[in-house]
Amino acid sequence: NAGVTQTPKFQVLKTGQSMTLQCAQDMNHEYMSWYRQDPGMGLRLIHYSVGAGITDQGEVPNGYNVSRSTTEDFPLRLLSAAPSQTSVYFCASSYAIQNTEAFFGQGTRLTVV
């Protein structure tokens, strides 16, 4: 049982480049979300999804897009990377939106130069 898998683990982008952070879970969880972790800021919610075909914005959605075509996958897209998006990104999933225990992936460390 792999849990929540994020790829890549590390990435360096140039300003203006685009990329997709992948997230997959094999626990048949309905609820998935993306957070970013910055020094002194804790984890902040970017986007979340309550099921396939349904997504919504979190606290810091600007510059990011998401889609949820399947229950398993929830990719995060950066359309035009900026240095302010340098961060560690975590994907999380939980069985239902009411379920408080979220399972996190190992994270993607992104540097935008």
Added chain:
Amino acid sequence: DQQVKQNSPSLSVQEGRISILNCDYTNSMFDYFLWYKKYPAEGPTFLISISSIKDKNEDGRFTVFLNKSAKHLSLHIVPSQPGDSAVYFCAARGTGTASKLTFGTGTRLQVTL
């Protein structure tokens, strides 16, 4: 505006002693509080939670206390072990169908021999 605050960025405790990690919140609509533990280069892992209708929840060496009138919760680890050295995040869940986790900035616990 930080709705969940962890005012101590770091804490050092001797092995065998009690570790007390504190968290304050400002939003009275939070209905669930959680603690997550994070090791370097790993995603956060769920540790323990407490409903807003309770004032204490215990799980082995870990106990979480909630003081609603003071909008304060704390995590007690007794006895502390070197393997407990990690960053601890306090998180809160808002009520309603679009429940999302709001995280504090984290406290780095170092358990010394």
